[in-house]
Amino acid sequence: MAYASLLSLNQTLDQILHPNDQTEQPHIIMGSLHEKVSFLLSFLDVSSPQNSDKLRGLEGRIRDAAYDAEDIIESSMSNQIVSESGSHEYRTESHMSNQIVLEWDQKFERLQKIIQEFNSISDEVVKMRERNEIQVLLPSNSLPAASSKSRSTNKSATVGLDHDLMEIKKLLTKPHSELEVVSIFGMGGLGKTTLAKLTYNDSLIANHFDVRAWIVGSQEYREVLNGLLNSLGGTNHESGEESIEKLAENVSKILKDKRYLIVMDDVWVIEQLTRVKSLFPDNNNGSRIILTTRIFEVAKRASHLCPPHHMAFLDVEASWNLLHEMVFGEERCPPELQEIGHMIMRMCEGLPFLLVLIGGLLYKSERTLHYWKHVERNIHSVVVGMDYHMDFLVYISFIYNQLPHHLRACFLYMGVLPEDYEICRSKLTKLWVANRFIKPDRSKSLEEVAEEYLKDLVDRNLILVREWSYSGEIKTCSIHDILRDFCLMKSKEEKFNSDVEYLPGVHDNLRQVSILTDLKNQIPRFALGNNRDLRVRSVTFFFCNSPNDIHFITNFRLLRVLDALTIRLEEFPVEIVELVTLRYIALSYWMKHTFPASIAKLCNLETLIINPGKFRSIFNTSFLPPEIWKMSRLRHLLFVGSYLPYPTHALKGGTFVSLENLQTLSNMINFRWTKEVLEMMPNLKKLVISYEHDGRTEWSSYCFDNFVHLHQLEVLKCFFFAKCYIKYQDPLPVNFAFPQKLKRLTLSGCRISWKNMTVVGSLSNLEVLKLKFHAFEGPVWELNDGEFRRLKLLLIHMTDLEHWKVDKTHLPSLQRLSLRYCYKLVEIPSGIGKIPTLEEIELCECKTSVVTSAWVIQEEHESLGSNGFKVVLKDKDDTDISS
Template identity: 80%
Template sequence: MGTRILNPPFIIVISEKSCGCQLRLEMAYASLLSLNQTLDKFLHPHDQTEQQHIMRSLHEHVSFLLSFLDVSSPQNSDILSSLEGRIRDAAYEAEDIIESQVPNQILPEWDQKFERLQKIIQELSSISDEVEKMTERNEIQVLLPSNSLPAASSKSRSTNKSSTVGLDEDLMKIKMLLTSPHSELVVVSILGMGGLGKTTLAKIIFDDSFIANHFDVRAWVVVSQTYREQEVLKGLLNSLRGLSHESGEESIEKLAENIFKILKDKRYLIVMDDVWEIQHLNRVKSLFPDNNNESRIILTTRRSEVAKHASHLCPPYHMRKLNVEESWNVMHEIVFGEERCPPELKELGKKILMDCRGIPILLVLFGGLLYKSERTLHYWTHVAMNIRYVANTDYGILLYISFIYDQLPHHLRACFLYMGVLPEDYEIRRSKLTKLWVANRFIKPDRSKSLEEVAEEYLKDLVDRNLILVREWSYRGEIKTCSIHDILRVFCLMKAEAKNFNLDVEYVPEVHDNLRQVSILTDLKNQIPRLALSRDRDLSIRSVTFFFRNSPNDIHFITNFWLLRVLDALTISFEEFPVEIVELVNLRYMALTYWMKHRFPASIAKLCNLETLIVNPGKFRLIFNTSFLPPEIWKMSRLRHLLFVRSYLPYPTHALKGGTFVPLENLQTLSNVINFRWTKEVLEMMPNLKKLVISYEHDGRTEWSSYCFDNFVHLHQLEVLKCFFFAKCYMKYQDPLSVSFAFPQKLKRLTLSGCRISWKNMTVVGSLSNLEVLKLKFHAFEGPVWELNDGEFRRLKLLLIHMTDLEHWKVNETHLPTLQRLSLRYCYNLVKIPSGIGKIPTLEEIMLCECSTSLVTSAEFVQKEQESLGNNGFQGSDSAHLLGEA
């Protein structure tokens, strides 16, 4: 009944605190899945050569073992541990042999490879035989159709009611401290071990409407154990400005100066989350002026000496464990929600929560496990027996997490453990994370869905299990950004050691056959000699991610990683395109920060397997912010996502002048192209676009009709469209956009800017039956009056109007029946919010920024109207920093 921690290596994390950590993971399923996708590329049904015979034989064994792991119960983990190691090693070696021949496509030196592949097939055949025998002897349990709840994105279970259980009294005490009449700056410390909910408590207080109204400005910054001053200050400044995910290059001194200026003479609340060292506290605190106006700081820490040092005016607030009743309320809320726990499971549930010892994170994790599992007496008994075993050991929380990890379906394990690549407290966008999972081949193909859609289902499943935290939700109720709890990240890193739990390795480990991922969190100047490889080309490394701002001169070692699939180097600023990268022909994901005064070389087409290309202009964002793609981009048929700040995409037939090009049938995202013409020929080249961001500069001569906007209607898969129209710098306004444009009915999110269309033509947008988010920016529509028509905007949830000359808006409660959020910015002429808005039952929030006094007054009237309808959760705000993006 033991619980395993240690497995062969998968990731190396090169950090400041420890030069290197090898992350050892169970990657049997992931390695088989990756090999299976590699084989799919090489199999040719009608080819009867010896090479193809070997490929087909290998494919049969891989498919069998994948199918077996798909239906294998998590309760088989201990029995299968030795087999999984053999499977992983064999699959990795086979894939290395096959992929190393990709540039030639015909497997040269086959005679030298043949014998080794034959042995690998024999090994997989032997494993398959052992699996079949175990199954026949009933030693292995097979999953039956489950009655578990579906993997739906639900932010209600663990993040709402259950997060406040047992905290009501604590919340009241801390709120009183924050609003006490002491004029000088006071620090309120929240102290406790990892997993007790310090950050959760601080977040609830930070978001409290009473607290928000009490302070002029609020900001949140994560300090963390791996303190990097520039990143901390940048995060703090972005929070103060109401920004997120910015990539500024300001110096530490400039950042500190800007922070001080914003806070000067304001009553502020700053949350410093996860502080480990007194010197880090002192440094950040020194940036804050003591305005003698009741400003406050909330500090969360695990270390008592930090909490005691923080303030002499306020003793540390100690987080406590939950009692039995509170623990049951947390677990019941997560597992059953509004349903009642079946009587036969209640006693087992109480046993499980008793062994969680009142530690909130364990209650949340085991709640997530039971929520996603079968509600049977047999399975709950299995969990209760194992948690009792764990509770009687000395290994603490991490062994509990190890058991929970062992209960994960095989297809989720690699995705979860990949979170260990991220730095401590790192917040990653959902869209980026899922692209990385796809590029690393963690996602099992499904013919009815795209790989990205399957990846999002995996993410929602892990969120439902509380193994991944949602940091920000979109207005549409979708995950926007996420992260992993520190303790869960430590669990991933705990797999770093073969024989103990020590994370402090004094050297960068040798690169060896099982190492697949490299995550770099520190300056590489002194590490390069240790990264020197013993061979000219390494065949194991598949992913390199930089989180530290290294010099381009220090990263040339990556060209040795010949089979590299993922290169995420957004933290490194290239002044010239690193042309040596185009030799890494197995790249599937490449993200660069590149000074775009240089064009992309034609040789980029060598990256024939590239699926995602992301380019950020970095510090030259506002100057040289346009990239020039080569005509050869039209030869890269595997492209799925092209993301730029601004780019010129050559027209296909003209650019190639009769050369070879292929339809980009896999392309889903194109962002952002300038002055591109959407002819029928182009539409046929990109039939599966789902997200499109485009910009147009008006020169006063070109007719809008030449860009063929009316053809948008033929982009049948398009769900997100953002169109920006603006004049050349010497023109105040461009000509209004022609109203001959049309949109596809599948469209869910639409942003328009600078179109200058009459409000009378809004029916073109209002008739979109699936539209949920509409953002109208910088005179997208013009005119003094907008009157909605019946039957329009039936599903709209978010409406943003930014900078308009609109004066009178005519709406009744039937026009926007599903509206949840209304945001009005710089609407100086708009007299009032229509009274009909106040009668919309779904309305949750109105946000105003720089609007007229009469508009603010009408918003207050709407709030009263909503309260009279029983909607006490309605929010109104005229604070610019509260405005968000969908």
């Protein structure tokens, strides 16, 4: 954490030394400190991972000194900002001013000592360089091209699993009608979960069962029930909203009379299976349960009908094939690396988990004999003659120490997440940015750099991609439970992260707090929050606690991240506006709410997320105050529905400033896009907006034609709907315009004629297009040459379209076509089937003739030897297609 602590301190100093900053800290000492921090950052940037052992002691000193310095500086800044805002009760302004000056004089001495410590560390670094004890990274152009590129994909450990997959599929589809449990047993790292996922996602299995669900057996029973309901597409529920008995009843109702497949991953005790299995009706139709476990006794007792499937170690050939695929893909291993490569392979002892990890390391590292020998020497003692679980942790420690410094905090942050937790890419990168793990790059946004960090960790197989979007981006990701164990262990060593269970015993340098349990009756033992000098920077709730449990976080006065989406509030917790260091806030509401004007005190706020959880309705509307336009650091505003006041005061020469850093704005209602407003938010990349037609307001008053001036916009979602007393709203004006940089577009309720589709088709970068609820209308749509050159996904949802004229030249990049509730469409044009990139046609509630035309297309693909194409039929519109 040395690098992350330095990076965070450096950004704090940059903020202070910026000429527009209003703080009055002594600039001479800050400049001196900034110089030392910049030197050490540059040193770590070029330091080779092979220096890890030599630098370990220095890194601990760097981390502690940087933590101390930042705590002193941010505490003083916080006091000054709060004092200037007049927020302290019953204290006069002069009294507070005198107190801050006195406080700064006392802290000045401490900062000087910290600078002396940095001087001492820097001197040691210089001496190590002079003695040639420090290796530097090779210039990027000296590395093989293949190792410097990004795969942006996860190559799962599928090598050697073909036989296992075939066996499990036979057990699941055999004619025996009684409900059976199929157990997959083996030690950690053998690929039990991978095999279960391969089976679960297999097209034969998907078509064989009516419904499928995936749950984690080691979770609390309530979480298991909620996971089942969400996975089965039942009514969404949140913990605390329904009794356990009611949740269990809902699960049983959904599964009744259906042939189902349930995967219970990572079961440790038989009681976990017994309790959940009691919910599953035996419909005598061949339903199955897949259970994965490390415990043989659990696998043995799970079923008397089906013996456990024991996962075996990979043989030498399969092990080499897997390692080779991880490192080289379709390339050939250089002859000089063959022998050392096989030595490394053998040390992994046939464990896919280790082979995948070492493959990720070698893929991203120098392809030289010298470095591969370094790897072989370091893992030799790890994988021989030790307890296997400790093998993993020590082995992962070596992998971790080979990570570039800038990736370490991002990787360890994954330990904050609960076991088997799936997190959205966009949320994860925002959290990394808010926690200041990302090094600024003048040519890119912080979010773009964070995306690169994520892809790097994915390439190293340290983060698993759970879902990809059709535009080729990571949509959701997670971390293997063994890697999570390491993150937790290393985080405590680095004084970085803990959950509430262990918090009282952790050193007060702790930065991240993850709350994984109910705080009911535990707040007294969590009373360390009474210490005003606590250094906690991030608090994340993963359990549905009481709204009252959020108030203790005001004790963490240097807090940067408050993620409390699992706590459903009735009103904004106004006391948090005193936490002026907050950069990220995520809250949930269940009713209409108004933000206080005092939210503008949060002068460092970058991300504000308001989510109603799974209960979305008109009652979740938010009302933002005009003061929101003062918050110039805002980067992301995400709401289900919110009214953003028009900046009238600012446009008349008021004190408001522009939101020039704003990248995401979602979801604003009935907002007017005048040129003046666009100039105040010039860097928008994602915009979600909704409009309610009242029958009186002209569409033109919202200035939709000005969208073309949003030159950085890549994602746009526009929803138009009529008030309940209006049967049909007016069509949108034809002069609707879009910026050329747009990649993903969703339109709903526009009622524009198909003849005007050219305005969309001419977007040269468009990859995803979703047309919902009569976005375009008319009986015929005829595409023009040269349109939709890059479109990969097309969704048409609810339209009166009857005939669609298209051939393979019109949509040359199309991969997926989804037609939902297109009741009048006669057939899918045969030209669609001739598009060489097409992988899937999805249909829901369409005419029989449409389904028939889809099967004909599939038969044509099969006759040409293409097995990758498939037709998917859905009986309800349960999930949105990934974008």
